[in-house]
Amino acid sequence: MIQDNLLEKMVRTLLGLLTLLAIFILLVILGIVFGEGAPAIDWEFLTRASSNFGATGGILYQTAGTLLLMGGAVVVSLPVALGTALFQTEYLKSHRIKKLFRYLLYSLNGVPTILFGLVGYMVFGVALETGVSWLTGVLILAVMILPTLQVSFQQAVEALPEKYRDAGLALGLSPSAMIRSVIIPQSLFGIVTGVLLGLARAAGETAAIMFTATTFSGVLLPHSLRDPAPTLQTHILILAQEALNPQAVAHAWGAGLVLLSLTFLLIAGALFCRSRMRMESER
Amino acid sequence: MIGHFKFGGEKGLQMSRVFQWDLFRMGAFFTALISLGCVTGLFAFLVVQSVPILAQQKWNFLLGQDWWAGEVYGALPMIYGSLMVTGLALFLALPLALGGAVYTSEFLPAKRRLGVKALMELFAGVPGIIYGLLGVALLSGWVKDSFGLIDGNTILTAGLLLGIMILPTILTLSEDALNAVPGQYRDASLSLGLTKLQMITGAVIPEALPGIAGAIFLGMGRAMGETIAVMLVIGGLDKIADPWYDLFAPAQSIASKLGREAAEAIGTDLQWSALMALGLVLFLLVMFFTLMGHLLLKRAR
Numbered sequence: 001m002i003q004d005n006l007l008e009k010m011v012r013t014l015l016g017l018l019t020l021l022a023i024f025i026l027l028v029i030l031g032i033v034f035g036e037g038a039p040a041i042d043w044e045f046l047t048r049a050s051s052n053f054g055a056t057g058g059i060l061y062q063t064a065g066t067l068l069l070m071g072g073a074v075v076v077s078l079p080v081a082l083g084t085a086l087f088q089t090e091y092l093k094s095h096r097i098k099k100l101f102r103y104l105l106y107s108l109n110g111v112p113t114i115l116f117g118l119v120g121y122m123v124f125g126v127a128l129e130t131g132v133s134w135l136t137g138v139l140i141l142a143v144m145i146l147p148t149l150q151v152s153f154q155q156a157v158e159a160l161p162e163k164y165r166d167a168g169l170a171l172g173l174s175p176s177a178m179i180r181s182v183i184i185p186q187s188l189f190g191i192v193t194g195v196l197l198g199l200a201r202a203a204g205e206t207a208a209i210m211f212t213a214t215t216f217s218g219v220l221l222p223h224s225l226r227d228p229a230p231t232l233q234t235h236i237l238i239l240a241q242e243a244l245n246p247q248a249v250a251h252a253w254g255a256g257l258v259l260l261s262l263t264f265l266l267i268a269g270a271l272f273c274r275s276r277m278r279m280e281s282e283r
Numbered sequence: 284m285i286g287h288f289k290f291g292g293e294k295g296l297q298m299s300r301v302f303q304w305d306l307f308r309m310g311a312f313f314t315a316l317i318s319l320g321c322v323t324g325l326f327a328f329l330v331v332q333s334v335p336i337l338a339q340q341k342w343n344f345l346l347g348q349d350w351w352a353g354e355v356y357g358a359l360p361m362i363y364g365s366l367m368v369t370g371l372a373l374f375l376a377l378p379l380a381l382g383g384a385v386y387t388s389e390f391l392p393a394k395r396r397l398g399v400k401a402l403m404e405l406f407a408g409v410p411g412i413i414y415g416l417l418g419v420a421l422l423s424g425w426v427k428d429s430f431g432l433i434d435g436n437t438i439l440t441a442g443l444l445l446g447i448m449i450l451p452t453i454l455t456l457s458e459d460a461l462n463a464v465p466g467q468y469r470d471a472s473l474s475l476g477l478t479k480l481q482m483i484t485g486a487v488i489p490e491a492l493p494g495i496a497g498a499i500f501l502g503m504g505r506a507m508g509e510t511i512a513v514m515l516v517i518g519g520l521d522k523i524a525d526p527w528y529d530l531f532a533p534a535q536s537i538a539s540k541l542g543r544e545a546a547e548a549i550g551t552d553l554q555w556s557a558l559m560a561l562g563l564v565l566f567l568l569v570m571f572f573t574l575m576g577h578l579l580l581k582r583a584r
């Protein structure tokens with residue numbers, strides 16, 4: 001018995017140390033990005049155009065480009081994701097086809113993002129003649145975040161308490177009326193969760209857009225759908241490779257901190273919404 | 284039988300609704316088709332575009348060790364690179380991720396547990412380019428100095444970065460699997476007089492094993508598909524190290540090869556086709572891991 005106790009204590013301590021080490025490593029990374037990035041950030045850095053290939057000036061247009069791309073991607077992806085989720089929960093009766101859908105979406109979620117870039121460029125950029133442009137990037141990212149949005153929406157709809165549906169049915173609502181007045185309003189937190197996660201995923205993506213939606217210098221804002229846009233992600237990518245220029249690397253860290261803060265904010269918002277959703281569905 | 288008759292009327296009503304294609308149904312159906320088209324289209328596209336290179340090189344594409352754009356295309360060094368960095372990342376991440384998962388699920392009070400989970404989910408979303416920047420600006424220099432190398436861009440550097448990258452994902456997903464083990468399993472073991480440790484190793488972990496394996500497979504898929512972070516620190520040499528287990532050698536993964544060469548290959552015939560075939564290999568590898576992961580995770584639930 002005493003031996004058991006000792007063994008249990010040792011294992012417990014070991015596991016606790018492993019957990020602490022995991023958390024410590026992640027916090028060190030956060031500390032590094034913050035420590036290296038914060039000195040580069042001031043009002044001018046956030047509100048000025050970059051100059052000298054990004055080594056001086058600010059990141060105003062890169063930030064705007066990232067926001068434009070991720071916003072556009074969600075606008076395109078949202079109706080498709082919502083429709084797909086509702087098709088499965090409201091209209092589709094066959095369990096086999098439901099299963100097929102689920103596995104296809106899981107596959108789409110696992111596809112390495114660089115492949116979205118390659119294939120997306122050939123399909124949108126070349127076949128639809130959108131070229132290296134903001135629009136190509138938006139379409140590629142929209143496909144990429146589709147499963148993120150769709151899975152979130154579907155979970156939210158499936159978590160709806162049965163009594164809401166029963167009440168709708170008792171009122172004799174048709175499926176479409178049920179969707180409009182019961183399902184969408186009641187699963188709003190889930191929809192917002194999905195949108196925030198999708199935005200975060202699009203904001204953090206580099207590989208899929210680096211040769212399809214951006215050029216590295218000389219662009220400010222896209223003036224039409226067919227212009228390329230600068231982004232924070234590709235800005236960091238270029239600056240990171242100029243290891244000999246300390247000014248450029250400092251700016252890369254500054255842009256990195258801005259990008260990391262953006263994704264953290266979005267994910268934290270999503271976590272908050274998801275906990276609200278849980279509370280609602282348990283009520 | 285009674286039930287059958289009772290619901291007969293309702294069923295008739297539903298039958299008439301099947302043909303009532305209102306706007307919502309059409310919209311939902313159409314968008315669902317788009318979603319299906321995305322996956323199948325992507326796969327079909329990769330297959331069709333890899334035909335030219337596979338027709339020309341046959342099995343030599345997979346087994347060839349040389350890649351000279353314009354002359355010969357052999358994918359083996361890239362497949363080797365992908366497997367090496369993914370394997371190394373798993374080796375480094377697993378002790379922390381699994382130890383952390385068991386501790387978080389079994390020993391931490393509910394509030395702290397949620398804190399750890401939230402932290403892991405935040406970090407699972409850190410953009411790859413941030414890890415890339417860390418790798419270029421700090422880690423590769425650190426690897427170079429601590430091991431006395433000429434160049435810090437090695438398999439080890441890429442594996443280290445990827446290990447940190449997939450750690451939060453594997454931790455939080457395996458924790459889900461452990462935490463989903465029903466309370467009655469725990470109660471039954473404790474009532475048999477087992478200690479908590481015996482309960483964990485004898486009842487909780489075996490029950491959660493498919494889910495833990497699923498989490499690991501998903502982490503593998505993510506590591507193998509990561510492009511930016513790996514591309515910046517792996518060294519970019521299309522060669523199998525000599526000896527093959529030399530972690531201090533530069534290499535190339537499939538994803539990093541695609542990231543580096545895609546821009547210059549656009550518009551070429553054979554080189555583009557070779558990249559697409561590489562993409563197909565990556566797609567199939569990652570798909571295998573991802574679907575295995577989901578299958579096992581689902582079984583755990």
